[in-house]
Amino acid sequence: MDSQGGDRREDQRPVDLAVHCTSPDRTVYTEPGNSEAWIATDYTVPCDD
Numbered sequence: 848m849d850s851q852g853g854d855r856r857e858d859q860r861p862v863d864l865a866v867h868c869t870s871p872d873r874t875v876y877t878e879p880g881n882s883e884a885w886i887a888t889d890y891t892v893p894c895d896d
Contacts, residue, residue, distance in 0.1 A: 864879075865879055869887075873888070874887070874891050876888075
């Protein structure tokens with residue numbers, strides 16, 4: 848199972864992400880090579896690897 852409770856299929860690979868801090872309280876996540884794939888947030892939490 849994945850972190851959201853669903854089943855992860857074998858052909859699903861993790862997506863590469865780049866993180867940009869556009870201001871002290873704003874973070875933007877982008878997918879390299881895909882200019883239309885981005886998420887902006889004003890709240891992020893650290894994740895353990």
